[in-house]
Amino acid sequence: MTNAVDGHAGFSGATRTVAKGREEASRDTGRMYSLRMNRDAHNLVDVQWLARCANRLRQEWPRADVASIDETALELWSAQSLRELPGEEAAALWLQPLHCGCGNC
Secondary structure, eight states: OOOOOOOOOOEEEHHOOOHHHHHHHHHHHHHHHHOOOOOGGOOOOHHHHHHHHHHHHHHHOOTOOOOHHHHHHHHHTSEEEEEESSSSHHHHHHHGGGOOOOOOO
């Protein structure tokens, strides 16, 4: 079957355009993955640590937005001295200056 518009058998112009777009997309995808990733251990974040730290921060500030809590947990992760503690303890230590020591705060 010949397409009367462009003279090619079996494919309309729109079908060829879609196929060409897919071919170009597959070529472009190969370039995106050719970047080298830095997988050094010191650049990786412990997501379990972040989750536990964020959970403790949410206990302190239940009405705070999730993004702010998660961002704070990530900032705490960047401190080497806090990173060495479990996430909950790091958050509690960081929160200590907010409490007066009376046990009710």
